[in-house]
Amino acid sequence: MSRLLQIQERLLENSAEITRMERALGQHPSRALNSSLKSLYKLRSGLESEFKEAAADDQVDVVGYKSASLSEIPAPPCREQPSP
Numbered sequence: 001m002s003r004l005l006q007i008q009e010r011l012l013e014n015s016a017e018i019t020r021m022e023r024a025l026g027q028h029p030s031r032a033l034n035s036s037l038k039s040l041y042k043l044r045s046g047l048e049s050e051f052k053e054a055a056a057d058d059q060v061d062v063v064g065y066k067s068a069s070l071s072e073i074p075a076p077p078c079r080e081q082p083s084p
Helices: 003-027 031-057
Strands: none
Touching: 003 031
16 A cells, blocks of 8 residues: 555544544543543644655645535625616
8 A cells, every 4th residue: 555545544544533532522521532632633733744745755736625614604795786
């Protein structure tokens, strides 16, 4: 398996673990869970950097997307309709 695919797999595993940890923290807030979650975020950041580096080494373009809720998307400006 290529280095890029290995890092991608680790990112997917990390993302699943973050989701699990966030749910656990929501149900049972604790300093230990909060510290673990911060560690997972730090690991994700390192993996993302490693992924970008590996992609650059392999001359692969990487595009990132971030989803947003509808409340985060600004409304388009209103334009007056020209009168006929």
